[in-house]
Amino acid sequence: MEAERGDRSSFEAYVRARSMTLSRIAYLLTGDHHLAEDLVQQTFLRVAGRWQRIAAEGDPDPYVRKVLYHEHISRWRRARRAARVAAEDIDRSVPDTADQVAIAVAVQRALAQLGARQRAALVLRYFEDLTEAQAAEILGCRIGTVKSQVRDGLARLRVLAPELAELMEVTP
Amino acid sequence: MTRLTEVLTAIADGARPVPIAEDTWRRGVRRRRSRVVGAGLVIAAAGLATTVWLFGGGGGRATGPGGSAPPVVPSTVYSPVTGQDTVVEAPPGPAAILVAGDHELRGSDIWGWEGRSLLVSQDGRYRLARTVGESSAGIAGGLLLSPDGRYLAGLPWLEGASWPDDARAQTALLDLSTGEVVQRDGGDPVVWAPDGASLLVHAYPPDGSGQPYRIGSLGLLDVGTGRTRSLPEIRGRMRMGNVAAFSPDGTRLAVATEDALYVVDLGRDTLVRLADLTEHDRLAGPGAWLPDGQRIAMYSMSGCADGESCDETALGQRRFQIRYLDAGTGQPAQGPPLAVARGLAARLLGWQRNGAAVVAVYSPEAGLRKPAGDPSWSETDWWAVGGVELMRFATDGSQRRLVDLPGSALFVDVPANLLDRFGGPSPSRLEGALRWLLALYWPAGQVAELVVVVVGLAVGLSLWRRRRRRGPRRAAVRNAAEGR
Numbered sequence: 001m002e003a004e005r006g007d008r009s010s011f012e013a014y015v016r017a018r019s020m021t022l023s024r025i026a027y028l029l030t031g032d033h034h035l036a037e038d039l040v041q042q043t044f045l046r047v048a049g050r051w052q053r054i055a056a057e058g059d060p061d062p063y064v065r066k067v068l069y070h071e072h073i074s075r076w077r078r079a080r081r082a083a084r085v086a087a088e089d090i091d092r093s094v095p096d097t098a099d100q101v102a103i104a105v106a107v108q109r110a111l112a113q114l115g116a117r118q119r120a121a122l123v124l125r126y127f128e129d130l131t132e133a134q135a136a137e138i139l140g141c142r143i144g145t146v147k148s149q150v151r152d153g154l155a156r157l158r159v160l161a162p163e164l165a166e167l168m169e170v171t172p
Numbered sequence: 173m174t175r176l177t178e179v180l181t182a183i184a185d186g187a188r189p190v191p192i193a194e195d196t197w198r199r200g201v202r203r204r205r206s207r208v209v210g211a212g213l214v215i216a217a218a219g220l221a222t223t224v225w226l227f228g229g230g231g232g233r234a235t236g237p238g239g240s241a242p243p244v245v246p247s248t249v250y251s252p253v254t255g256q257d258t259v260v261e262a263p264p265g266p267a268a269i270l271v272a273g274d275h276e277l278r279g280s281d282i283w284g285w286e287g288r289s290l291l292v293s294q295d296g297r298y299r300l301a302r303t304v305g306e307s308s309a310g311i312a313g314g315l316l317l318s319p320d321g322r323y324l325a326g327l328p329w330l331e332g333a334s335w336p337d338d339a340r341a342q343t344a345l346l347d348l349s350t351g352e353v354v355q356r357d358g359g360d361p362v363v364w365a366p367d368g369a370s371l372l373v374h375a376y377p378p379d380g381s382g383q384p385y386r387i388g389s390l391g392l393l394d395v396g397t398g399r400t401r402s403l404p405e406i407r408g409r410m411r412m413g414n415v416a417a418f419s420p421d422g423t424r425l426a427v428a429t430e431d432a433l434y435v436v437d438l439g440r441d442t443l444v445r446l447a448d449l450t451e452h453d454r455l456a457g458p459g460a461w462l463p464d465g466q467r468i469a470m471y472s473m474s475g476c477a478d479g480e481s482c483d484e485t486a487l488g489q490r491r492f493q494i495r496y497l498d499a500g501t502g503q504p505a506q507g508p509p510l511a512v513a514r515g516l517a518a519r520l521l522g523w524q525r526n527g528a529a530v531v532a533v534y535s536p537e538a539g540l541r542k543p544a545g546d547p548s549w550s551e552t553d554w555w556a557v558g559g560v561e562l563m564r565f566a567t568d569g570s571q572r573r574l575v576d577l578p579g580s581a582l583f584v585d586v587p588a589n590l591l592d593r594f595g596g597p598s599p600s601r602l603e604g605a606l607r608w609l610l611a612l613y614w615p616a617g618q619v620a621e622l623v624v625v626v627v628g629l630a631v632g633l634s635l636w637r638r639r640r641r642r643g644p645r646r647a648a649v650r651n652a653a654e655g656r
Contacts, residue, residue: 008197015192027187028180040190048197049204104186107179127180 003052011051014060015044022068028123029072031112039075043068065128066138069120076116103164110160118153121146243596244268244294245586248576250599250607251277252290253621258300259324260332263351264293266321268590270301273560275580275611289315290578291324293348294590296597301346302331314412314583316361319368321587322348323395325361341375343393358393358400362415363458366422366588370394372403386410387429392438404443406434413519413534413552417460417468424499426468428455430478433468435499446502451478456494459522459530459588467496467505469520469529471513481544484558487536487551492518494529494565510565516540516558517551522591528566530574530591532584535559557582564594578611 019040026036026043046067047054054060111119117139124135125146132150136143157164193199245268271277272289289301301315301324316325324346328335332353333344341359346352359373376388387410391400408429417426425436426446433447433455446468456469475490476482491514496507508527517534524530534551537558542549550556562574562584574594577584598604610621 011197015196019190019192020187023190024184024187026190028184033188036187037190041192041196044192044196045200045203048200049207051197051200104179104183107176108183122176123180126174126177127184129177 007052007055010055011048014064018061018064019044022064025065025068025123025128026072028111028127029069029116029119031108035075039068039072043071046071062138066140069124069138070140073116073120106161106164107157110157110164113160114153114156118149118156121149122153125150241593243593245575245590245594246292246296246596246598247594248598248604249290249292249578249581250298250604251578251580251611252298252300253607253610256298256300258302258331259291259346259348260351260353262299263348264291264295264297264299265349266294267291267317267324267348267587268294268296268321268593268596269575270315270317270324270585271577271581272315272583273578273581277578277580289583291348294321296599298599301326303327303329314361315585316364316371317585317587318364319366319588321590323368324348325364325371327360328355341373343371343373345395354398356393356395356398356400358391359389361393362390363418364588365392365418366420369396370422372416372418372425373400387415387427390416390427390436403436403438404441406443408432411454411552412550413517414454414457414471417455417458419461419465419499420463421465424461424465426455426460426499428453433470433497433502435468446499447497454492454518457518457520457531459520459591461499462496462507463523466499467507468499469507470495470497471518471520476542478549479545480542482542484536484538484540487516487540487542489514490516494520508567509569510567511569511571513563513565513571515561516556519552521586522588524564524592526567528564530586530594531563531565533561533563534582535561554582560584562586 022040022043023036026039027033030036030039043064047060047064051060054063057063111122114122120139121135124130124138125132130138132143132146136146139146249269249271270289270291274288277288277290289303291299291301293299303315303326314326315330317323318325324330326333326344326346328342328344330344330346330353332346332351333355336342336355340357342355342357343359343361345354345356347354356373359375362372362374364371371393373391373393374388375391376386387406387408390403390406392403393400403425406427406429408431410429415428419425423437423439425438427434427436428449430451431449432445433449433453435444435446436442437444452473454471454473456471460469461467462469471492472495473490473492476486491512493512494507494510496505497503498505508529510529513531513533515533516536519532519534521530521532534557537556540556540558542556559579560577560581560583562577563571564574565571575584599607
């Protein structure tokens with residue numbers, strides 16, 4: 001009982017400390033505030049049940065992020081339309097006044113057109129700034145797969161948003 | 173930082189803080205527990221179902237017509253495996269079925285005895301009954317189970333018996349409960365009497381003037397005392413698988429030659445020629461007498477007959493239509509209208525209480541060719557038969573297989589008292605599958621079994637040695653760590 005109380009405290013401390021970071025990732029992955037909320041909440045629900053083992057292994061972050069990404073991909077498979085609907089919402093909600101905002105909107109709209117794995121690979125590589133090996137570990141795939149997902153994702157972004165070509169000139 | 177990184181960061185900055193419910197921990201733990209319990213239940217149910225499926229009986233369809241005795245003759249008989257005990261090494265008790273055949277029925281006995289018979293006891297144990305020569309249906313090499321299944325009668329080339337030095341014809345009787353064999357003078361075994369106390373035997377003249385397939389002298393061997401009583405002489409050639417049948421009360425004996433059907437009254441020691449037979453007629457088999465003791469079943473065979481030459485296809489399409497004779501007058505009589513049996517030969521083993529007949533139907537050996545007028549031709553001998561099915565011919569004209577036999581089965585015998593007890597338990601599906609696999613491409617499966625055992629032992633030994641070597645090493649590492 002004492003041990004469970006300790007686990008709960010450490011879980012809640014972790015949630016407080018990391019929920020904003022995970023929310024940002026989730027928002028990038030889903031492109032929608034509600035979906036991002038739901039994704040993070042489901043991730044914490046799943047993690048809570050296994051917290052004792054996760055905490056015992058040391059830093060919970062890699063495992064929690066793995067759960068988040070896999071949950072996202074699973075949801076995307078179950079309901080592919082969700083991201084597209086979200087993308088349409090974004091069109092309406094974000095004002096197209098400044099250049100920076102316009103670029104962000106364009107990128108977000110283009111991201112919404114990508115597959116879940118491609119989007120996850122791009123977020124891991126260009127937002128979380130992880131190496132290909134780390135990204136592969138989180139996605140549970142080979143490094144070569146991450147490379148191809150990033151390459152194909154960028155190529156697709158170029159097609160979807162040719163006006164952002166300069167933005168895509170990155171070294172994957 | 174790339175431009176894309178900057179843009180993604182800018183987008184992420186727009187994310188809202190996610191409200192995390194107070195009860196997330198409680199719900200998460202509860203959900204996990206329910207899923208673990210659910211998964212455990214599913215696995216347990218699947219495990220239970222698999223266990224029941226694998227280790228449950230591989231069949232068990234009761235076919236007895238409402239009898240109270242439980243079924244004991246297995247629904248499926250599989251092949252023996254390497255190292256299968258013989259009836260002499262480990263007596264199994266009364267038998268439920270005996271299957272003789274080729275290839276995989278030899279089990280591991282690849283180079284030894286030529287006779288390959290598998291015997292399944294009434295409690296399901298598999299044993300090999302080995303003979304020096306091949307087994308055939310009926311006399312001259314056949315193995316006969318007593319009506320209660322306790323004794324196995326055969327020529328004295330049965331394992332456990334010794335071939336007599338002189339020319340005396342003998343019957344070897346193997347007690348399946350003890351594994352002991354007794355040898356009785358008087359002749360080769362032909363058919364058991366219904367009470368199992370005596371056995372019809374036949375012998376060629378001691379001067380060696382006998383010819384193959386001639387009946388020679390017939391006698392009634394008292395199994396208990398070993399005394400043989402001579403029966404009235406009958407002359408003629410016989411069909412080995414369809415030569416004689418006791419009446420249900422054991423007081424009369426029908427004997428068929430190629431051209432006549434005789435009835436011996438065993439009480440009065442008299443002989444009556446009941447009917448003339450042609451090359452198309454057969455005594456139906458050792459169970460030819462109907463249960464009322466008033467009628468005798470005969471087969472009328474149409475197709476390739478004695479004087480004709482024919483190939484395997486023609487021999488396999490012969491039709492055996494049952495008919496009945498009055499046992500007193502020899503005149504045609506009414507009887508159950510059974511379906512036609514198709515094949516090389518048919519032997520009626522007996523009747524079930526509901527009137528259905530239990531019949532062994534034989535198919536020809538691949539490439540078999542029957543020459544015209546060949547005096548050594550026998551339709552139930554081991555070189556002519558290529559397969560056998562144990563069938564039930566019902567009074568409504570239907571027929572179906574009673575026991576699934578191994579593919580190489582050539583002959584089958586069931587104790588007369590068990591003809592109402594088909595549908596008994598078979599080995600589990602797991603054991604059946606293993607036996608089936610081992611029988612594939614015999615003897616490759618047997619050799620593979622040996623290789624698996626040897627490799628398994630070698631791997632086990634190697635692992636054991638490695639653990640022994642690692643033990644002290646681990647202890648040393650642990651001690652060093654504790655010292656640190």
